[in-house]
Amino acid sequence: MVSEEQVKLATEAYVYGFPLVFNLEQVGRYTTTGVGANPAAPFNSFSHAKTLATPADTFVTINNDTVYSMAQLDLGVGPVLLSVPDTAGRYYVLQFVDAWTNNFAYIGQRGTGTESGRYLLVPPGWDGEVLGEATVVHCPTRTVSIVGRWACAGAADLPAVHALQAATTLAPLGPAAEAQGLPAAGSGTSDALDFFDRYRAWSQAFPPADRDRGLQASFAPLGLTGTEGVDSLDGDVKAALEAGYQAGKSLLERLQHSGSSPEVNGWKMTLHAFDYNLDFFEVGAVNEDRWKITDPKVRIPERAAAALGGLWGNHGYEAAYIMTYKDADGKPLDGASTYRLTLAPPPPVEGFWSVTMYDVPNFYLVDNPIGRYSIGDRTPGIVHNADGGLTITISRTEPADPVERANWLPAPDGEFRPVMRMYIPDETVLDGTYTVQAFQRDDQSS
Numbered sequence: 001m002v003s004e005e006q007v008k009l010a011t012e013a014y015v016y017g018f019p020l021v022f023n024l025e026q027v028g029r030y031t032t033t034g035v036g037a038n039p040a041a042p043f044n045s046f047s048h049a050k051t052l053a054t055p056a057d058t059f060v061t062i063n064n065d066t067v068y069s070m071a072q073l074d075l076g077v078g079p080v081l082l083s084v085p086d087t088a089g090r091y092y093v094l095q096f097v098d099a100w101t102n103n104f105a106y107i108g109q110r111g112t113g114t115e116s117g118r119y120l121l122v123p124p125g126w127d128g129e130v131l132g133e134a135t136v137v138h139c140p141t142r143t144v145s146i147v148g149r150w151a152c153a154g155a156a157d158l159p160a161v162h163a164l165q166a167a168t169t170l171a172p173l174g175p176a177a178e179a180q181g182l183p184a185a186g187s188g189t190s191d192a193l194d195f196f197d198r199y200r201a202w203s204q205a206f207p208p209a210d211r212d213r214g215l216q217a218s219f220a221p222l223g224l225t226g227t228e229g230v231d232s233l234d235g236d237v238k239a240a241l242e243a244g245y246q247a248g249k250s251l252l253e254r255l256q257h258s259g260s261s262p263e264v265n266g267w268k269m270t271l272h273a274f275d276y277n278l279d280f281f282e283v284g285a286v287n288e289d290r291w292k293i294t295d296p297k298v299r300i301p302e303r304a305a306a307a308l309g310g311l312w313g314n315h316g317y318e319a320a321y322i323m324t325y326k327d328a329d330g331k332p333l334d335g336a337s338t339y340r341l342t343l344a345p346p347p348p349v350e351g352f353w354s355v356t357m358y359d360v361p362n363f364y365l366v367d368n369p370i371g372r373y374s375i376g377d378r379t380p381g382i383v384h385n386a387d388g389g390l391t392i393t394i395s396r397t398e399p400a401d402p403v404e405r406a407n408w409l410p411a412p413d414g415e416f417r418p419v420m421r422m423y424i425p426d427e428t429v430l431d432g433t434y435t436v437q438a439f440q441r442d443d444q445s446s
Helices: 004-032 155-166 191-205 210-217 235-257 296-310 402-406
Strands: 046-048 066-074 080-084 092-098 103-108 117-122 135-138 143-151 169-172 319-324 339-343 353-356 374-376 390-395 408-410 419-423
Touching: 004 066, 004 143, 004 191, 004 210, 004 235, 004 296, 046 155, 066 155, 143 155, 191 235, 210 296, 235 296, 374 408, 402 408
Parallel strands: 117 135, 390 408
Antiparallel strands: 046 066, 066 143, 080 117, 080 169, 092 103, 092 143, 319 419, 339 390, 353 374, 353 419
């Protein structure tokens, strides 16, 4: 008979392991089928998108501000040399994410400048010599994702971005060796048992930070720390895993609307949603207490919720993200109504800012007749108010007024979740001095 203690432990295991499993499923996806505009690429090579993202790119909360360059590293082959070009001041960032979704390094405008550079990416435990001039980046896990973003002002700017992408290279330094990739795992019996078998295999292949090893060991009674697949477990344990899987999923869905992030004017201030890395700080990563969630009872669920709602999101000091589901009256945002968002003044940033439209519950870009998925300070033709502010119209149908049409962000038929991104935000964004107003519903909308 399944006990409450077993189900509780399985729920904890789901929340703890979700970022690892969800992340590595996407790693595998990039190396086998690609994602939207990013074609598949083998480990230790870049996959360069050639266009800005569209609704065809079915990746959670993908941005429409930058052109992506992605790479999945397998450092089982040894160190890999990364070379980046001089971007002549253009904003870019190469974000480094370990298997557990810790952001542990940043190369780009904020972290290292925009001049050319060479970086030696080394596996855990490496103590070799550096040949030539290169900055060493110690990677916490054998598998690492590089999430690259290049600022792009539109179609006319794409050739310049493509040239920068071509000059960004990875070169394994050791003798030719085949990447190990991800260990084969999965039950094939149910979604729940598939998940937990992947967690079992991958959590051992890619060990977590030392501080989490005790928690990981506590899942031994569920058969999640051994070498045998979950299909070999007895019926009661399997039933507990099934129940814990469903309870964990429900918990993460609730956290998408609540969580520990504060709320201002209906916006979830997720400036610290990615602050769960406490142990690994390489080039460009900020090792300060204000960017650390130290309470494990908050850190573990927050990490899982961040993966579900915005996998591979940056720390707030690189790109501040805020999002909302509701209007000024607390009602859910829905394409059945028309809204106004007034930014007075627009966000203060060193990079740039945007507001991007996503559907609910998938958090994918929203198809629309004018092909506009975001609006921001680089959007051609936007019209500012007399005071320098900007009023954005959000609606399902195209506005008749020319100014409203110029500042129109199309909405879907149903509920939606906009996300504001502020790249290299000013300190007033980070300390809460600068605030964004709530969405105002048009009283005339149906």
